[in-house]
Amino acid sequence: xxxxIFKTTDRCRGCxxxxxxxxxxxxxxxxxxxxxxxxxxxxxxxxxxxxxAFCPSCSLVQIRETVPATTLFGEEYPYYSSFSPxxxxxxxxxxxxxxxxxxxxxxxxxxxxxxxxxxxxxxxxKAGVKVLGIDxxxxxxxxxIEKGIPTLVEFFDDDMAGRLRSEGVVAxxxxxxxxxxxxxxxxxFVAGIARLLADDGIAVHEFxxxxxxxxxxxxxTIYHEHACxxxxxxxxxLYGRHGLPLIxxxxxxxxxxxxxxxxxxxxxxxxxVEEYLSEERRxxxxxxxxxxxxxxxxxxxKAELRALLDDLKSEGASIAAYGAAxxxxxxLNYTGVGANYLEYVVDRNVxxxxxxxxxxxxxxxxxxxxxxxxxxxxxxxxxNFKDEIIAQQQEYVExxxxxxxPIPHPAVQ
Ligand code: DWN
Numbered sequence: 001x002x003x004x005i006f007k008t009t010d011r012c013r014g015c016x017x018x019x020x021x022x023x024x025x026x027x028x029x030x031x032x033x034x035x036x037x038x039x040x041x042x043x044x045x046x047x048x049x050x051x052x053a054f055c056p057s058c059s060l061v062q063i064r065e066t067v068p069a070t071t072l073f074g075e076e077y078p079y080y081s082s083f084s085p086x087x088x089x090x091x092x093x094x095x096x097x098x099x100x101x102x103x104x105x106x107x108x109x110x111x112x113x114x115x116x117x118x119x120x121x122x123x124x125x126k127a128g129v130k131v132l133g134i135d136x137x138x139x140x141x142x143x144x145i146e147k148g149i150p151t152l153v154e155f156f157d158d159d160m161a162g163r164l165r166s167e168g169v170v171a172x173x174x175x176x177x178x179x180x181x182x183x184x185x186x187x188x189f190v191a192g193i194a195r196l197l198a199d200d201g202i203a204v205h206e207f208x209x210x211x212x213x214x215x216x217x218x219x220x221t222i223y224h225e226h227a228c229x230x231x232x233x234x235x236x237x238l239y240g241r242h243g244l245p246l247i248x249x250x251x252x253x254x255x256x257x258x259x260x261x262x263x264x265x266x267x268x269x270x271x272x273v274e275e276y277l278s279e280e281r282r283x284x285x286x287x288x289x290x291x292x293x294x295x296x297x298x299x300x301x302k303a304e305l306r307a308l309l310d311d312l313k314s315e316g317a318s319i320a321a322y323g324a325a326x327x328x329x330x331x332l333n334y335t336g337v338g339a340n341y342l343e344y345v346v347d348r349n350v351x352x353x354x355x356x357x358x359x360x361x362x363x364x365x366x367x368x369x370x371x372x373x374x375x376x377x378x379x380x381x382x383x384n385f386k387d388e389i390i391a392q393q394q395e396y397v398e399x400x401x402x403x404x405x406p407i408p409h410p411a412v413q
Pocket of ligand 1: 079083084085086178225255322323324325326327328346347348349352382384385388389392
């Protein structure tokens, strides 16, 4: 077994304060995207503690454990954004709105941090805007390069930003979707954004909203890739420390509920900023008490899911799963659901097929297997895309297949 190498932080990743308060312990789990190849089956997988804490000083929610980024986003990192059509379409709409609003053209540069396989930058390129991707995961980055998206296969931080600026690279737009949460050193990352961004530029970032995580018990979106879980207060304070004022906030349904936040110098804040800040204060999102009961609700979801699957198995039902998602690793390993209930997982991402889910030794197949094998039920691990997934599986539905949605309350749909 590869020895788990990690550090446990006693100080807040955002403001550096001591006094972090734990409120959820998800036990020792394998890395969420550490799929297992046939050649490594049976070899004990590294498991890491996963503890979630709240910072009373800046209200940033974060995990205590830091796994080296090179371990998390290495050669075998399997996540390719383009296998989620909804995500690609969501990105197109986002980019087209920015291009129109900012009147971007061939003299402008859009930089994306964690640009993956070019799923988003392709839309800036189609609009005639210059693009530059930055992503440390070799697989997705190479896919972007093959699409003609210039991509630097590196981790972004203030040193890299300084190097780019010295080479004359200045960004008019910096996109960073679902990346901030992945950065163990938040301040060096945001300092880099501040250095790379033009004085009249904007940084537009999306990330899961901690309010949705708690309100909808989305505990499975907690894994070692996600070091932080943001409120508007926490992200405003973090970027504000680096001279990047928060100027707009939008609430989006994607990934179980996300925020899209825009930062920029020289622009007056949109009314949405104060609206979200005052709402967060009103509901107590900046107080520890908001999170205290969360662990109990997570335990309830675990018990409800096990009871539901026990009932289905007692009826002799066969059960598969859909979505070899990172969140699926947390859900299956924390709830103890694996080959004791499920026969296999299916996923459209060809880079995941013929590998095995971390920690539970479940094979990953092409979704076409649902039609040929016709399991009685399919547990949707990528529940954030359930509508899109079910719409694709009409042949399975017409053959009598049914779905189990695990979050926020396990139920057959
Ligand atoms: O932050 C992250 C989020 C944004 O994406 C990354 N660190 C890792 C990843 O997390 P995830 O794997 O939980 O994300 P998804 O996008 O919810 O995973 C969906 C999985 O389902 C992917 O493996 C693709 C697959 N899928 C599919 O097979 N058919 C997705 C759709 C929409 C489909 O139709």
